[in-house]
Amino acid sequence: MNTEITRAGSSLNQEEHQSFHDLFEAYNGHEGDLVPLLQKTQEKYGYLSQEAINEISRFLKISENQIFGVATFYSQFRFNAPGRHSIKVCLGTACHVRGGQVLGEAVGRELDVLPGETTDDKRFDFQRVACLGCCALAPVIQIDSDIHSRMSVIRLKGILEKYE
Amino acid sequence: MNKQSEPVGIIIDNRQLQAASGMTILQAAEKNNIYIPTLCAHKDLTPFGGCRMCIVEVEGMRGFPTACTTPIQEGMIVRTQTTQVNSVRAEILQLILSEHPVSCLICDEAEECKKYNVTTRKVGVTTGCRYCPNDSQCELHDVAEKLGIKEIGYPILYRNLRVEKEDPFFDRDYNLCILCGRCVRMCQEIRTAGTLAFKKRGHQTIIGPAYDRTHLEAGCEFCGACVSVCPTGALSEKTRKWEGKADREEVTTCAFCGIGCQIRLQIRGDEIIGSLPADDPLVNNGQLCVKGRFCVTETVNDYRRLKRPYKTVGITRVDIPFNEAIDIAAQKLAECFPDDFGMIVSPNCTNEDLYIAQKFTRAAIGSNNIDTSTRIFYGQSINSYLNLTKMSVPLSTLRKSSVILCVGLDTRFARSVAGVELRIATRRGAKLITINSHEHNLSLIAEKKLYPAPDNMLEILNSIENLTKLNSNNNDKGELSIVATMLKGAKFPVILVGPDLLSLPDSPAILDCIARITRNIEGGILPLPSHNNFIGSIFMGAYPEALPGGIRYDSDINIQKIKELWNRDSLDYDGHWNSLSNGADPKKKVIYLIGEAPYAQRPSCDYMIYQNIYHPPSSYSANLVFPTTAFTENEGSFINGEGRIQKVRKGVKPPGEARPDWDILCQIARKLGKTGFDYSSVDDIRKEIANFVDGFGDAEFGNRALVPLIFDIDMNIPTTRPLNISSADFPFKLDLSIIEHSYRGYPLTNWVSGLKSLYIEGQLDINHEDAKIIGISTGDKVMVTSLNFEKTWPVKINERQPQGKVSVTVPMSEFPGFIPKQVNVRKNDV
Ligand code: SF4
Numbered sequence: 002m003n004t005e006i007t008r009a010g011s012s013l014n015q016e017e018h019q020s021f022h023d024l025f026e027a028y029n030g031h032e033g034d035l036v037p038l039l040q041k042t043q044e045k046y047g048y049l050s051q052e053a054i055n056e057i058s059r060f061l062k063i064s065e066n067q068i069f070g071v072a073t074f075y076s077q078f079r080f081n082a083p084g085r086h087s088i089k090v091c092l093g094t095a096c097h098v099r100g101g102q103v104l105g106e107a108v109g110r111e112l113d114v115l116p117g118e119t120t121d122d123k124r125f126d127f128q129r130v131a132c133l134g135c136c137a138l139a140p141v142i143q144i145d146s147d148i149h150s151r152m153s154v155i156r157l158k159g160i161l162e163k164y165e
Numbered sequence: 166m167n168k169q170s171e172p173v174g175i176i177i178d179n180r181q182l183q184a185a186s187g188m189t190i191l192q193a194a195e196k197n198n199i200y201i202p203t204l205c206a207h208k209d210l211t212p213f214g215g216c217r218m219c220i221v222e223v224e225g226m227r228g229f230p231t232a233c234t235t236p237i238q239e240g241m242i243v244r245t246q247t248t249q250v251n252s253v254r255a256e257i258l259q260l261i262l263s264e265h266p267v268s269c270l271i272c273d274e275a276e277e278c279k280k281y282n283v284t285t286r287k288v289g290v291t292t293g294c295r296y297c298p299n300d301s302q303c304e305l306h307d308v309a310e311k312l313g314i315k316e317i318g319y320p321i322l323y324r325n326l327r328v329e330k331e332d333p334f335f336d337r338d339y340n341l342c343i344l345c346g347r348c349v350r351m352c353q354e355i356r357t358a359g360t361l362a363f364k365k366r367g368h369q370t371i372i373g374p375a376y377d378r379t380h381l382e383a384g385c386e387f388c389g390a391c392v393s394v395c396p397t398g399a400l401s402e403k404t405r406k407w408e409g410k411a412d413r414e415e416v417t418t419c420a421f422c423g424i425g426c427q428i429r430l431q432i433r434g435d436e437i438i439g440s441l442p443a444d445d446p447l448v449n450n451g452q453l454c455v456k457g458r459f460c461v462t463e464t465v466n467d468y469r470r471l472k473r474p475y476k477t478v479g480i481t482r483v484d485i486p487f488n489e490a491i492d493i494a495a496q497k498l499a500e501c502f503p504d505d506f507g508m509i510v511s512p513n514c515t516n517e518d519l520y521i522a523q524k525f526t527r528a529a530i531g532s533n534n535i536d537t538s539t540r541i542f543y544g545q546s547i548n549s550y551l552n553l554t555k556m557s558v559p560l561s562t563l564r565k566s567s568v569i570l571c572v573g574l575d576t577r578f579a580r581s582v583a584g585v586e587l588r589i590a591t592r593r594g595a596k597l598i599t600i601n602s603h604e605h606n607l608s609l610i611a612e613k614k615l616y617p618a619p620d621n622m623l624e625i626l627n628s629i630e631n632l633t634k635l636n637s638n639n640n641d642k643g644e645l646s647i648v649a650t651m652l653k654g655a656k657f658p659v660i661l662v663g664p665d666l667l668s669l670p671d672s673p674a675i676l677d678c679i680a681r682i683t684r685n686i687e688g689g690i691l692p693l694p695s696h697n698n699f700i701g702s703i704f705m706g707a708y709p710e711a712l713p714g715g716i717r718y719d720s721d722i723n724i725q726k727i728k729e730l731w732n733r734d735s736l737d738y739d740g741h742w743n744s745l746s747n748g749a750d751p752k753k754k755v756i757y758l759i760g761e762a763p764y765a766q767r768p769s770c771d772y773m774i775y776q777n778i779y780h781p782p783s784s785y786s787a788n789l790v791f792p793t794t795a796f797t798e799n800e801g802s803f804i805n806g807e808g809r810i811q812k813v814r815k816g817v818k819p820p821g822e823a824r825p826d827w828d829i830l831c832q833i834a835r836k837l838g839k840t841g842f843d844y845s846s847v848d849d850i851r852k853e854i855a856n857f858v859d860g861f862g863d864a865e866f867g868n869r870a871l872v873p874l875i876f877d878i879d880m881n882i883p884t885t886r887p888l889n890i891s892s893a894d895f896p897f898k899l900d901l902s903i904i905e906h907s908y909r910g911y912p913l914t915n916w917v918s919g920l921k922s923l924y925i926e927g928q929l930d931i932n933h934e935d936a937k938i939i940g941i942s943t944g945d946k947v948m949v950t951s952l953n954f955e956k957t958w959p960v961k962i963n964e965r966q967p968q969g970k971v972s973v974t975v976p977m978s979e980f981p982g983f984i985p986k987q988v989n990v991r992k993n994d995v
């Protein structure tokens with residue numbers, strides 16, 4: 002058997018493994034436990050790592066593929082470790098018509114990161130969101146808890162530099 | 166399952182109909198030949214209600230319910246073809262098509278173009294606009310035509326997704342995908358493999374495995390079930406692209422393993438263009454493994470197939486007419502004393518071919534020197550293995566079993582059909598226990614998983630055996646006791662035996678131990694032999710130790726019966742020929758190989774007759790070569806691992822002058838002036854076999870089970886016994902696993918390139934520290950030696966490989982027969 006093409010074995014050490022199992026304790030391993038388990042896992046670790054999905058898969062005896070499918074259906078789940086800062090580019094209607102899309106692309110280019118992912122240096126994670134609730138100030142981006150309004154691509158670089 | 170369903174009266178399109186309650190409107194309509202367009206519905210899958218193509222009007226219901234999800238009710242009045250329904254359907258279809266490259270559906274010239282877009286050039290050139298490999302089988306075409314769609318009133322949106330070609334066997338172009346979800350439901354519900362899922366949602370919805378993993382990484386079994394149900398060209402079989410539709414089918418039995426799945430050969434003209442599962446509830450129930458689904462076509466159509474007989478003169482090959490080849494063979498054999506003859510026949514042959522092979526050897530030549538290549542594969546374990554097969558139960562026993570034990574089994578690729586049954590059993594609540602030295606695909610669903618080192622396998626099984634004894638007192642709470650208690654309390658416990666056990670040095674003891682456990686727990690065995698007709702070869706008597714009927718060579722009853730039937734005065738067989746006793750045996754005059762035989766089993770001889778579907782390996786001097794038929798071109802029967810006699814039906818004509826094995830042998834025998842070899846068809850042979858084996862009597866004998874398997878033979882163990890040595894000269898432990906794909910002695914990877922990406926074979930994994938000491942690096946060739954053992958493999962440095970241990974995977978046709986425990990590894994300087 003070619004072991005390189007079966008990602009069957011767990012890559013976690015005993016301690017990490019135990020940490021997951023503490024989490025699973027309250028559940029009895031039924032299929033219906035999936036979404037609550039995903040939520041609990043994200044609460045504890047901040048995101049759903051590949052290892053987490055592997056552990057949940059073994060616990061519920063459901064394939065990783067099926068779990069990933071369910072998890073990506075809900076916008077609440079993240080699959081990357083959060084960065085030190087998090088950027089949200091608004092693509093709500095108001096922001097969209099005022100160039101939110103272009104802003105989003107610029108962020109991606111500037112930081113070399115795709116939406117939903119985290120930069121390699123873990124400095125930023127990047128999300129696209131719908132309406133941040135300040136449409137009058139469109140287009141808007143949010144970095145951590147700061148709202149940057151009437152954004153433009155030209156101002157972007159300067160603003161990003163403030164976050165280390 | 167359903168309680169007795171009462172008929173329900175409904176009216177569809179003004180027709181008064183009766184249908185069983187619990188049916189959907191769609192099912193009721195289809196049953197009465199009323200057409201409702203559908204895209205996401207499929208007879209084998211649960212209703213999904215995704216495409217909304219099947220909307221209908223139902224009196225008293227608001228809106229347009231989907232026929233595929235709405236159950237019928239007494240007095241329901243349904244209209245399927247109103248102007249309004251049809252125009253909404255047309256709108257929906259246009260929306261679907263606006264995301265689907267459609268020029269072929271709406272082009273003005275479509276009709277004209279069809280006439281010209283298949284050319285008769287030698288190469289597969291296509292003319293016309295072809296965006297999609299699913300030409301003329303696309304269900305979108307059908308529906309668009311029925312609804313009369315001529316143009317798309319919506320902006321066209323092309324998703325511009327990369328076509329995924331990195332996996333073997335099928336490509337995926339999700340630009341053509343209409344998100345009907347058939348593939349997902351197939352993979353999750355029926356196949357239970359869970360490789361495919363809907364990912365994300367809304368406009369971004371896409372189908373595939375977790376993250377951006379390839380199918381290979383994600384655990385796909387390459388069963389092709391998803392490809393078969395896809396209504397569009399999104400999923401397409403690599404070798405079948407542009408081949409178009411089959412014009413006929415033939416149901417036959419797969420020859421690639423002892424499960425004996427029923428397959429539907431897809432035939433176009435005189436060529437096999439594909440193989441699909443048949444719905445045989447007794448065996449594979451509409452499932453196949455990668456071999457049955459994707460390897461048949463390439464194996465039987467390879468350009469290297471033998472097409473005409475030839476002889477070798479010096480080192481040149483001279484094609485000769487068939488008659489001349491028969492003459493030469495007869496002449497050589499006439500000069501040969503019975504004891505100077507030997508035949509090795511492939512256990513992939515049909516029963517009828519095997520029966521004639523042994524009759525030829527015994528009655529025409531007067532020799533008892535007939536053997537098959539299973540001897541080298543099972544080696545010292547052959548008797549233990551045969552004993553296990555006597556406890557065979559049908560695969561369907563898994564459907565009622567409450568505890569199942571799998572030893573040394575991985576069902577991802579080979580035998581994935583059994584894997585599906587195991588997953589369905591665990592879904593139903595059965596408990597699965599696995600014992601395996603390697604990580605394996607069943608670990609996801611197993612209740613208890615044991616991973617003994619290969620050296621400890623026997624010890625673990627022995628403990629389980631003791632704990633399952635009737636009066637064993639079982640107070641301790643260790644894992645093994647839990648396992649034993651589960652087994653003892655089980656209903657219809659079944660033990661599945663995988664091929665990994667055969668490559669362990671103490672495999673006979675291990676298999677015997679499994680037999681005792683089975684008896685202790687009053688269970689059944691699913692031995693799943695690798696050679697599809699291994700059981701048949703025993704019942705046909707294709708061994709020196711066995712006569713037809715699976716009876717000892719010296720049993721009086723059978724000798725008597727044979728004398729009468731074959732019209733012979735004397736039949737005295739003293740010696741047992743053992744085709745593996747090479748060195749000890751004097752050189753043979755004539756060796757007749759039917760199918761390729763492993764190197765260690767090719768006895769030395771003066772003259773070799775070689776009969777196969779492929780050329781002999783070039784290094785190998787065959788003096789006379791006969792082309793024969795693959796199972797897709799032959800008729801007869803196989804006996805699968807559970808003892809079921811299964812029909813083999815001819816799909817197409819053999820290539821060139823190839824003839825069935827039995828026919829060639831009978832021609833030679835007649836040339837030799839022997840009587841009893843003038844059969845006019847396989848049916849005549851079957852009738853003769855019926856004298857020895859139950860179940861061969863009537864013409865519709867297919868699928869009769871010979872359960873329990875009763876035979877009484879004792880095989881000679883090969884003389885080359887493993888020596889348990891552990892001296893400083895042989896410092897490494899060898900861990901060897903077998904990949905099971907072979908047909909008539911050749912690995913299927915020879916002909917099926919996709920199979921190579923599923924397994925990494927013939928590569929020796931070694932720890933980096935060990936490699937440093939020996940002075941080798943990845944890619945170097947190393948010589949692995951032990952007493953009576955020498956093999957050369959390329960090496961790969963693997964950090965996860967434990968020090969002092971090396972492991973390698975070899976295809977079963979190159980299986981060395983016995984495996985030394987301890988080996989030496991050194992650089993091959995040549
Ligand atoms: S080939 Fe089989 S296992 Fe693989 S994705 Fe398709 S249905 Fe699932």
Ligand code: SF4
Pocket residue numbers: 341342343344345346347348349372394395396397399400
């Ligand atoms: S790939 Fe084929 S079967 Fe699967 S959802 Fe798309 S169109 Fe349907």
Ligand code: SF4
Pocket residue numbers: 419420421422423424425426449453454455456457458579580581582583
């Ligand atoms: S499981 Fe065996 S019989 Fe069935 S398709 Fe695969 S190789 Fe053929």
Ligand code: FES
Pocket residue numbers: 091092093094095096097131132133134135136139140141
């Ligand atoms: S649309 Fe961007 S804040 Fe509302």
Ligand code: FES
Pocket residue numbers: 202203204205206213214215216217218219220231232233234
């Ligand atoms: S066939 Fe009924 S919704 Fe697709």
